[in-house]
Amino acid sequence: xxxxxxxxxxLLILVMMGALFLTACGxxxxxxGKDEDVTTIGFIYIGSKTDGGYTQAQHLGTTxxxxxxxxxxxxxxxxxxxxxxxxxxxxxxxMISEGASIIVGTSYGFMDALEECxxxxxxxxxxxxxxxxxxxxxxxxxxxxxxxxRYLSGIIAGLKTETNKLGYVAAFPYTEVLIGINAxxxxxxxxxxxxxxxxxxxxxxxxxxxxxxxxxxLLAQGCDVIAQHCxxxxxxxxxxxxxxxxxxxxxxxxxxxxxxFLTAPIWHHDKYLxxxxxxxxxxxxxxxxxxGTMQDGYVDLAEMSDLVPExxxxxxxxxxxxxxxxxxxxxxxxxxxxxxxxxxxxxESLDRAGIWQIEYLVEGVTGRDN
Amino acid sequence: xKFITISRRDxxxxxxxxxxxxxxxxxxxxxxxxxxxALGYNPLAVFRQMIKGALGGxxxxxxxxxxxxxxxxxxxxxxxxxxxxxxxxxxxxxxxMGAMAASFVALNYSHLPKTLLxxxxxxxxxxxxxxxxxxPAIFKAKLGTNETIFTLMLxxxxxxxxxxxQYGPWKDPTSQGYPKVPDFTAKAILPxxxxxxxxxIIAIILVIVTYIFINHTKxxxxxxxxxxxxxxxxxxxINIQSVIIVTMLISGGMCGLTGMIQASAIxxxxxxxxxxxxxxxxITTAWLSRLNAVAAFFVCICFAILLQGGASLQITMxxxxxxxxxxxxxxxxxxxGSEFFLQYKVGFRKRLAKEEx
Numbered sequence: 001x002x003x004x005x006x007x008x009x010x011l012l013i014l015v016m017m018g019a020l021f022l023t024a025c026g027x028x029x030x031x032x033g034k035d036e037d038v039t040t041i042g043f044i045y046i047g048s049k050t051d052g053g054y055t056q057a058q059h060l061g062t063t064x065x066x067x068x069x070x071x072x073x074x075x076x077x078x079x080x081x082x083x084x085x086x087x088x089x090x091x092x093x094x095m096i097s098e099g100a101s102i103i104v105g106t107s108y109g110f111m112d113a114l115e116e117c118x119x120x121x122x123x124x125x126x127x128x129x130x131x132x133x134x135x136x137x138x139x140x141x142x143x144x145x146x147x148x149x150r151y152l153s154g155i156i157a158g159l160k161t162e163t164n165k166l167g168y169v170a171a172f173p174y175t176e177v178l179i180g181i182n183a184x185x186x187x188x189x190x191x192x193x194x195x196x197x198x199x200x201x202x203x204x205x206x207x208x209x210x211x212x213x214x215x216x217x218l219l220a221q222g223c224d225v226i227a228q229h230c231x232x233x234x235x236x237x238x239x240x241x242x243x244x245x246x247x248x249x250x251x252x253x254x255x256x257x258x259x260x261f262l263t264a265p266i267w268h269h270d271k272y273l274x275x276x277x278x279x280x281x282x283x284x285x286x287x288x289x290x291x292g293t294m295q296d297g298y299v300d301l302a303e304m305s306d307l308v309p310e311x312x313x314x315x316x317x318x319x320x321x322x323x324x325x326x327x328x329x330x331x332x333x334x335x336x337x338x339x340x341x342x343x344x345x346x347x348e349s350l351d352r353a354g355i356w357q358i359e360y361l362v363e364g365v366t367g368r369d370n
Numbered sequence: 371x372k373f374i375t376i377s378r379r380d381x382x383x384x385x386x387x388x389x390x391x392x393x394x395x396x397x398x399x400x401x402x403x404x405x406x407x408a409l410g411y412n413p414l415a416v417f418r419q420m421i422k423g424a425l426g427g428x429x430x431x432x433x434x435x436x437x438x439x440x441x442x443x444x445x446x447x448x449x450x451x452x453x454x455x456x457x458x459x460x461x462x463x464x465x466x467m468g469a470m471a472a473s474f475v476a477l478n479y480s481h482l483p484k485t486l487l488x489x490x491x492x493x494x495x496x497x498x499x500x501x502x503x504x505x506p507a508i509f510k511a512k513l514g515t516n517e518t519i520f521t522l523m524l525x526x527x528x529x530x531x532x533x534x535x536q537y538g539p540w541k542d543p544t545s546q547g548y549p550k551v552p553d554f555t556a557k558a559i560l561p562x563x564x565x566x567x568x569x570x571i572i573a574i575i576l577v578i579v580t581y582i583f584i585n586h587t588k589x590x591x592x593x594x595x596x597x598x599x600x601x602x603x604x605x606x607x608i609n610i611q612s613v614i615i616v617t618m619l620i621s622g623g624m625c626g627l628t629g630m631i632q633a634s635a636i637x638x639x640x641x642x643x644x645x646x647x648x649x650x651x652x653i654t655t656a657w658l659s660r661l662n663a664v665a666a667f668f669v670c671i672c673f674a675i676l677l678q679g680g681a682s683l684q685i686t687m688x689x690x691x692x693x694x695x696x697x698x699x700x701x702x703x704x705x706x707g708s709e710f711f712l713q714y715k716v717g718f719r720k721r722l723a724k725e726e727x
Binding site: 042076077078079082083084085086087090091093094095096097098108112172173174175177178203356359 | 423426427429430432433436437537545546547548549553632636637638639641643644646678681682684685686688690
């Protein structure tokens with residue numbers, strides 16, 4: 001009994017010393033990285049930096065920022081952050097407490113959390129990818145005319161397919177996603193009027209297992225080109241296993257499924273992030289709703305693989321040039337939705353605002369939940 | 371032939387208990403340190419960052435508090451049920467149903483004055499959480515069903531039901547097809563007190579109430595007796611069925627209230643991920659506190675420090691989030707493991723044989 005009491009007190013002292021030591025060391029670092037010349041930037045990701053898709057493309061933008069600004073910035077990242085308010089806010093606030101003065105949130109569902117943070121931390125600038133909320137002082141958003149490269153990828157799929165059935169693994173029946181599906185379908189129909197597009201919604205942006213399963217169900221229906229609006233390369237891998245073809249998304253992912261990869265509509269996030277962050281650091285940033293195009297180089301089509309027919313390559317290059325010149329409009333009438341209603345009249349075309357009101361699928365497209 | 375024998379012990383002096391617990395914590399820290407080192411990080415820096423990330427500065431303290439509040443309230447709910455040896459694994463579902471009911475009030479009665487609206491939301495959440503726990507309770511009381519499986523399964527029903535609402539009838543018509551429930555109006559949001567929503571005051575009150583209920587009321591005593599021995603309780607003339615049902619209404623009610631607080635103060639709407647595993651974490655914290663409400667209060671704060679410190683690790687030290695989870699796992703493994711050694715004596719056959727001889 002006595003012995004154990006002695007041991008106990010020794011242990012207690014050890015614990016207390018350990019605690020003191022830990023807090024003392026904590027004190028030395030008290031500056032929290034608030035060095036005047038260094039700007040700390042926090043990036044919040046929904047997935048893993050090496051997911052082979054969406055988040056990896058985002059992270060390429062981050063590394064470009066790091067390369068461009070070098071010593072002048074300190075980059076913080078948080079990956080696998082769920083679209084749940086507590087989690088997102090915790091990540092943002094932890095970054096701010098580490099001295100971050102710019103927070104970049106890269107998933108739609110981070111929007112409300114970022115909006116709250118923007119109110120609570122007026123001295124921090126928040127940039128949000130794909131959202132539609134902003135304010136006048138410290139909260140802006142950015143996105144791109146993904147409908148342009150989507151349309152181009154549709155041309156390739158329309159000419160490549162043998163069954164005239166295209167599959168599309170999509171996240172949610174939400175406007176951003178519907179725009180992409182419609183653009184892809186319009187591109188395919190422009191070169192192959194018989195083509196049909198089947199869509200499966202997985203109701204998640206980032207669910208690698210389900211993405212692949214959804215692709216497999218489309219393949220079983222006879223689709224022989226799979227396109228996607230989800231984060232992983234799962235659908236491409238499913239297509240390769242079946243011996244057919246795939247259109248990726250987000251980044252050039254040809255290594256994930258080299259036997260299936262045709263091309264991919266991709267983002268060049270650096271084209272927005274580098275100049276914008278330069279403005280924020282320089283104090284000249286005014287919140288905006290950026291919308292990058294093919295012309296700006298913010299959205300693009302990945303280099304077409306050898307599996308793409310020559311005919312398609314020529315056609316894509318022709319239309320891509322028109323897009324870069326600003327003369328090609330993806331949503332040009334007459335367009336009907338899949339209920340037969342005319343949604344864009346003959347001779348008219350949708351501008352950005354019109355495109356972002358889309359809540360329908362065009363003729364020749366059918367959608368269902370997984 | 372059994373080489374290892376395990377027997378119950380009930381004769382450990384108090385300081386020995388403290389000693390074993392401290393040893394467990396030290397061992398877990400040492401072991402976690404080795405793992406961190408094996409992964410190529412400096413363990414001292416990692417632990418320092420965890421503590422700093424949870425307690426260093428006002429913002430971080432607030433974040434820790436925000437995680438502690440739902441954990442404390444849910445733990446109180448779990449403790450009440452566990453005291454009766456009713457294994458309520460259904461905290462998640464009760465939180466979701468509470469949040470759902472509170473959201474129903476918030477979305478449909480937003481014309482009411484703020485205080486009244488918030489009180490109605492809280493009451494609705496308590497009733498809904500209580501009813502969700504009442505279902506397994508009545509089945510257990512009347513038919514003797516297994517409450518562990520029953521409450522566990524009800525979690526998934528509740529979560530899927532909220533998912534259904536989010537994707538279907540309650541979907542925000544202005545969200546352009548994105549499946550989310552409309553945001554609450556400002557009136558349906560709990561006010562802040564000292565930078566953290568008022569939930570922390572509710573949590574402290576509930577800790578005191580739970581402590582008094584279990585230790586100083588007749589009903590609380592009955593709960594304990596039913597938990598210790600149903601036969602004794604019956605012999606003493608306690609109405610067992612009524613005790614089970616009332617206890618579970620209280621347990622589920624508190625979990626439901628957590629749902630209201632999270633929906634109102636944090637999410638400001640209803641989402642299917644709102645329960646954020648608090649219902650499961652609370653089982654751990656309830657055990658660690660040995661079903662003592664006051665101890666649970668401190669255990670929950672420690673747990674929140676682990677959560678918040680862990681979340682800050684990947685941002686400040688670029689450590690994958692999984693490592694933080696692993697550290698938590700190691701610490702829990704050792705601490706919970708030590709409980710085993712406090713309750714059982716492990717001996718080797720040879721030595722026991724000698725003693726017998």
